[in-house]
Amino acid sequence: MFVIAVSILPDDDEDSLSARAAWLHFVGGLTQGEVAGRLNVPAGKAHRLIARANRAGLVQVFIDGTIGSCVALEEQLRDRFGLSHCEVAPDLNEGPLPLRALGTVGARFLRQACEGGAESVIGLGHGRTLASCVSRLPRASYPEIKFVSLLGGFTRKFAANPFDVINLIADRAGVEAYVMPVPFCLNSAEDRAVLLAQRGIDEVYDLARRASLRIVGIGTVLGQDASLAASHMIEPAELAEIQQAGGCGEVLGHFFDARGRRIETELSSRLMSLDIEELRTGKMVAVAGGALKPAAIRAVLESRLLHGLLTDERTARALVDLPGPG
Structure with a gap:
């Protein structure tokens, strides 16, 4: 089982938007297109936001299993x-x-x-x-x-x-x-x-x-x-x-x-x-x-x-x- 933790930053800025996009994608299971629609941003920007969250270390993946x-x-x-x-x-x-x-x-x-x-x-x-x-x-x-x-x-x-x-x-x-x-x-x-x-x-x-x-x-x-x-x-x-x-x-x-x-x-x-x-x-x-x-x-x-x-x-x-x- 995959356990994905996304850190949500308190500031309402680009980092916070990146964390929200990552949360919707990894935890919520939304496609990048659906994330774009939810956040009201172009699909290309949704992709960049998710990538930014990964690079910033906001997404941590833990795997429970043997x-x-x-x-x-x-x-x-x-x-x-x-x-x-x-x-x-x-x-x-x-x-x-x-x-x-x-x-x-x-x-x-x-x-x-x-x-x-x-x-x-x-x-x-x-x-x-x-x-x-x-x-x-x-x-x-x-x-x-x-x-x-x-x-x-x-x-x-x-x-x-x-x-x-x-x-x-x-x-x-x-x-x-x-x-x-x-x-x-x-x-x-x-x-x-x-x-x-x-x-x-x-x-x-x-x-x-x-x-x-x-x-x-x-x-x-x-x-x-x-x-x-x-x-x-x-x-x-x-x-x-x-x-x-x-x-x-x-x-x-x-x-x-x-x-x-x-x-x-x-x-x-x-x-x-x-x-x-x-x-x-x-x-x-x-x-x-x-x-x-x-x-x-x-x-x-x-x-x-x-x-x-x-x-x-x-x-x-x-x-x-x-x-x-x-």
Whole structure:
């Protein structure tokens, strides 16, 4: 079954007309000629309005149904890693980073979480994949839900994280959204303690601690594409120390080796993120995939921190085929 969501913008302008045309066509089942008649515009303009809505991302398509090969992979991953929830998106042949597939399955999960009524506080990590999920979320309003960042939102030089998603979710979902207004990596453990004692910062941190659902990405540690170093959240020398200690995968600033054992370095005490024991409360669901990610994802899965995994078909196959650690 196809589920089509069309975002209706509040302004009575060309964007609003485009959204209305798309709604009539995709949801109402009207032909483009019928849309033209309903909106009292030429047929050519109706076609352009619908195309414009597609290009602007106002039309989001979700498909409810079962795909045999993906379901089999989901079952294998659930059994192997003790997951309560797993979704595998069909391969779209996108290349090394399947943002369209991951963004779509992540957006559907987010929408269901917002509409389910069970979550009052949802925590979010950051990264390119989560940004893709949020950008594909249909515009709506969920005033009863609060979203909160699960880790510091600035780089070492106090620049904005290019893949922060909190402001984006506030715009897409009409929710209260709280940023952790500090760098991800601090100069010392003492600085971290001082900041956590500050009014406002401690309130955001406490909200992150109380999140019943946490949606996160998974980062690589090996190679030049290690996400935290590439986004300047940590320094190359700090990453090298983690690599030398056997680091393989990362989630919310916590690093793990291939067996899922946490890597402790001098950096660990300086990161502005929830403590590892705090992460074991609530449900944590990762959205991750791509050619560079299987080993990193497997490392985090072996830690047994995750309640769920949303990934793509190629990554799921790679995870199933990877030999066990050691």
